[in-house]
Amino acid sequence: MKKFLLFIPFVIALFCGCDTLSQVAKTTVSQSINPSSLEIGNGLKQALELGTNKSSDQLSSLNGFFGNAAVKILFPPEAQKVERTLRSIGLGKLADNVILSLNRAAEDAAGKAKPIFVNAIKQMTLQDVTNILLGNQDAATQYFKRTTTLQLSASFKPVVQTSLNKVGATKYYGDAAAAYNRVPFVSKVNPDISDYVTQRAIDGLFVEIAQEELNIRSNLAARTTPLLQKVFSFYDKNKK
Known part of the structure; x- marks a missing residue:
């Protein structure tokens, strides 16, 4: 009997110990699932670099702009009457050459985006990372718009201008504008197209980045x- 009574506290302690060990195990698992601040920062930056590189590679490839309806560059809105008029007077081939050459220029420029995005990613603070990870579906895209647009414009424009000349866009668009401007009673259009193509190339890049961001979030x-799995599992649990 005495031995049995002495055994009871041991059994109680054993079961209490099991509960404690269970709680410790749960806490350990929870801590291992939730990424650290460093992991969140590294994981998000990894995701953004993959996404921006992929977007730049896609758009800088042959037909990256021309073959993508979401970003394909057409005549500027104020010059669409030029295209309609040219086609109506049998100059449809000239209009087609203009559109193709505008997109080829944007494809040439898109390859210049990578180092600009890499630099923007390196400059991210912990607060930037947190705001992006737990922010809106396009939080990273909006961050890049704020931090890279001026650099992209400065980098893209000379490339666009050179490419417009190389692929004949300057000539094609100049010829198209000149042909249109010769039509009686029309309002004259500006034959300079480089600013328009530069902006559309940048806009197209952000369209692709937004798609990549949504893809990795969903x-x-x-x-x-x-690392990406761990960080974005944390995002899944905490998203708005």
């Missing part, structure tokens, strides 16, 4: 590394 298969 598509588990896009989280291709253990």
Whole structure:
């Protein structure tokens, strides 16, 4: 009997210990699931670099702009009457050449975006990272718009201008504008197209980046590394 009574506290302690160990295990698992601030920063930056590189590569490839309806560059809005008039008087081939050459110029420029985005990613603070990860679906895209647009414009414009000359866009668009301006009673259009193509190239880049951002936020298969999986699982649990 005495041995049995002595055994009871041991049994109680054992079961209490199991509960305690269970709680410790749960806490340990929870802590291992939630990424640290450093992991969040590294994971998000990894995701953004992958996304921006992919966007730049896609758009700088042959037909990256021309073959993509979402970003394809057409005549400027104020010059669409030029296109209609040219086609109506049998100059449809000239209009087609203008559109193709504008997109080729944007494709040439898009490859210059990578180092600009890499630099913007390196400059991110912990607050930037947190705001992006737990922000709106396009929080990263909006961050890049704020921090890279001026640099992109400065970098893209000379490339666009050179490419417009190289692929004949300056000549084609100048010829198109000249042909249109010869039509009686029309309002004259500016034959300089480089600013328009530069802005449309930048806009197209952000369209692609927004798609990549949405993809990694919503598509588990896009989280291709253990770090991305851990960080965006945390995002899934905490998203608004």
